[in-house]
Amino acid sequence: MNFNQAASLYKLGVLPSEKMVDVAISALESGSDEEAIVMLAIETDKTLGTLNSLFEECLRVLNLDVLSNKETLEYAAQHYASLANSGAISEVEFGFKVGSFHDEYKLEGMLWDAFQNAMWYEEAPYEYGYPKDLESNRAFQAECLQKIRIIIERYAA
Structure with a gap:
């Protein structure tokens, strides 16, 4: 860090x-x-x-006491992405970690997508309209993980 x-x-x-x-x-x-x-x-x-x-x-x-909200979210995402890349947290945890700041900072773009995909990953077997059979659920969850992984790679770069 x-x-x-x-x-x-x-x-x-x-x-x-x-x-x-x-x-x-x-x-x-x-x-x-x-x-x-x-x-x-x-x-x-x-x-x-x-x-x-x-x-x-x-x-x-260091002139870091005046970070904008966007900078704050970007730097936090970089930190959590490095944790995800090291295996310290999962892709889904990354999504929920950045998502935990949504109420105050109103996520958008890739960070919002990471949060959404983490929620969809968790909710896939339960919500109406999501795949109902086990094989479809696994494919849907794998797709969610892949989308989060792409976001992690962007922030870890």
Whole structure:
């Protein structure tokens, strides 16, 4: 995870506190010498009150405290796509992770398609109008997974 992705997850309210320090350490290992990042990386008090303020200072220094909603969703999708590519989450989980932000951020385009396909994958055996026999359901679900996989590949690139 990079600072762009961490900033987006922070804005979305889903960044675990331990990842704040991890992303700072990674930035230092990549050559950053920003004082705010150093301070976050070496902080021993792991309480959210301390880490949040240090992380927010890093975001200000890196000009990531002003991400647009579109940038926020794009960076979050990149993070979840990398998790899907590594096998840490499934295609369907990717769709539901990005879909969880729809109420506040109104997904559209490929992210909306990923969410829709994840829902269709899960609902295929139950909803009226979907394939009813087992073989058709499996084919329908495979098609949903393939569509999500294409979206994951786009965001992981």
